[in-house]
Amino acid sequence: MTTTRVELDEPKCVASGQCVLAAPEVFDQRDDDGVAVLLEEYPGEELLHDARTAEAVCPAAAIRLVER
Incomplete structure (x- = not known):
């Protein structure tokens, strides 16, 4: 399990x-x-790249990925 939280x-x-x-x-x-x-x-490791992309393209900056 990943330690990155969305x-x-x-x-x-x-x-x-x-x-x-x-x-x-x-x-x-x-x-x-x-x-x-x-x-x-x-998200699992296989989804982290997509989650980071979502964070980057969000026009409202409503998404944040937090490394634990």
């Missing part, structure tokens, strides 16, 4: 969907308002 600040999310495009196994969007939903708080 944090999503939902109130900051602008519902652009960039995180879902970059890391669909880590993020989804709510149907009613499009706000991001975190699917994998501790």
Whole structure:
């Protein structure tokens, strides 16, 4: 199990969907308002690159990866 934790600040999310495009196994969007939903708080090593990409492309800076 990875020790990298994904944090999503939902109130900051602008519902652009960039995180879902970059890391669909880590993020989804709510149907009613499009706000991001975190699917994998501790993504496996195989998903970390995508999670880092999602962090980088988020226009609201609502995603943060924290190394533990």
